[in-house]
Amino acid sequence: MVNMRLKGNVVIVTGAGGGIGSATVKLFLAEGAKVVAADWNEVVLEQLANNLQHQANLICMTVDVSKRESVQQLIRQTCEAFGKVDVLINNAGITNDAMLKNMTTEQFESVIQVNLTGVFNSTQEAATHMVGQGHGKIINTTSVSGVYGNVGQTNYAAAKAGVIGMTKTWAKELGRKNINVNAVAPGFIETPMVKKMPDHIITRMESTIPLGRLGQPEDIAKAYLFLASDDANYINGHVLHVDGAILM
Ligand SMILES: NC(=O)c1ccc[n+]([C@@H]2O[C@H](COP(=O)([O-])OP(=O)(O)OC[C@H]3O[C@@H](n4cnc5c(N)ncnc54)[C@H](O)[C@@H]3O)[C@@H](O)[C@H]2O)c1
Numbered sequence: 001m002v003n004m005r006l007k008g009n010v011v012i013v014t015g016a017g018g019g020i021g022s023a024t025v026k027l028f029l030a031e032g033a034k035v036v037a038a039d040w041n042e043v044v045l046e047q048l049a050n051n052l053q054h055q056a057n058l059i060c061m062t063v064d065v066s067k068r069e070s071v072q073q074l075i076r077q078t079c080e081a082f083g084k085v086d087v088l089i090n091n092a093g094i095t096n097d098a099m100l101k102n103m104t105t106e107q108f109e110s111v112i113q114v115n116l117t118g119v120f121n122s123t124q125e126a127a128t129h130m131v132g133q134g135h136g137k138i139i140n141t142t143s144v145s146g147v148y149g150n151v152g153q154t155n156y157a158a159a160k161a162g163v164i165g166m167t168k169t170w171a172k173e174l175g176r177k178n179i180n181v182n183a184v185a186p187g188f189i190e191t192p193m194v195k196k197m198p199d200h201i202i203t204r205m206e207s208t209i210p211l212g213r214l215g216q217p218e219d220i221a222k223a224y225l226f227l228a229s230d231d232a233n234y235i236n237g238h239v240l241h242v243d244g245a246i247l248m
Contacts, residue, residue, distance in 0.1 A: 004032030005229040010082040012036045012074065014065050014122060015092030017044025019191025020141075022051075023217035024089060024224050029057055031225060036078045038063040039092070065092045065118030068125075075125045087137045087228045088126040090119045090163075095193060097152040108155045115159035119166060123181075127170070131177045138174075139227050140167050140183040141220075142239060147185055148247045160185075164239055171237030180236045184223045187243025189215040211244035 011028050015021040016037030025037045025048060034057045039045050045060040052058055059081055063074045078085055093115050096107045123138055130136025145153045146160025163183060170181040188194055188205050194214065206214060223242045226232055 004030075005225065005231070006087075007032035008034075009086040009228070010034045010036070010078065010084050011087040011089065011228065012038060012078055012085060012122075012126065013089045013091055014038045014063065014118070015141075016060070017041050017048050018091070019193065019217045020186070020189060020220045021091050022048050024091065024221040025058070026052065027218065027221040027225055028228075029055060031229075033057065033087075034082045035059070036061055036074070036082070038065075038074055040064045065090075065122050066113040068121050071118075071121045071125050074122075075129055079129065084133055085126050085129050085136065087139070088122060089224055089228070090122055090138070090140045091224075092118055093141060093193075095153070095156050097156070098154075099152055100154050103154055108158075111155035112159050112162075115156065116162045116166075119163055123166070123170065127174060127179065130179050131174070134178055136174075136177075136179040137228050137232075138170065138179065138181045139224055140181070142167070142183045142185045144185060144187050144241070144243050144247055147239070147241075167239065168237045175236050180227075180232065182227045182232070182235060182237065183239045184220060184227065185239050185241045185243065186220050187215055187241070187246040189217060189220055191217055205246075209244040209246045213244070215242065215244060 011033045013024050016025050017039035025035050028035050037060045049060050064070045096111050140163050142163045143160040145157045149157050167183040223240050
């Protein structure tokens with residue numbers, strides 16, 4: 001019999017309708033998890049649900065992680081439906097690139113609001129619940145941009161670097177409560193977020209990756225799975241780079 005690594009676990013995936021999110025939902029369902037797929041885009045959630053018909057273990061919910069009340073509702077509805085929250089994957093994210101001289105305050109703040117405050121909102125609400133139940137796993141999504149910086153991404157790099165800081169802080173604050181907090185740092189992954197970049201930039205990027213190709217959404221989903229599983233019970237405060245060694 002196949003060993004299901006998440007059997008009985010309740011997992012919330014934010015940004016679930018996107019490239020990495022939907023690959024994660026599929027993999028986690030196959031590994032026996034009960035999954036709450038959360039996204040602010042109803043259309044992509046509907047597409048996901050249609051692709052995964054007859055899934056008793058899947059619930060799709062609209063949420064805007066940048067809005068506190070919306071996240072509170074997500075946690076409340078998850079508990080009503082499945083009784084607990086074992087794993088939170090803070091995967092929702094946006095880009096809104098511009099060079100420093102051109103970046104507007106609105107552009108800066110929009111990315112901070114989703115990619116940094118959104119992770120804070122979701123984690124604070126979920127962690128309160130996890131402390132009460134005595135266990136949990138929180139997995140944040142940072143980026144190579146947050147580790148090394150990236151041209152045109154002042155806002156994104158600031159938010160993703162902040163996510164690393166929060167990951168390490170929460171690993172220290174929540175470790176004794178039996179809650180592991182880790183992060184995954186994807187390189188360049190073939191999803192709608194990257195596909196909207198100009199072709200020549202993508203080609204140039206590919207040439208700098210030692211593995212010679214962009215990553216696939218499933219590469220990140222598998223890293224999330226490892227950190228969510230019992231195999232990672234003694235891993236805490238770690239940033240797992242999944243990037244083909246694009247930068248070392
Ligand atoms: N694709 C890459 O190369 C790459 C690289 C590094 C990091 N990442 C990170 O991985 C994560 C997933 O990215 P992806 O490539 O799958 O992008 P994507 O654009 O395909 O998916 C992101 C999803 O997040 C959702 N979302 C955005 N704002 C939201 C909000 N406020 N509330 C709820 N949902 C929201 C979007 O609707 C979308 O479905 C993001 O955090 C991103 O920053 C991606």
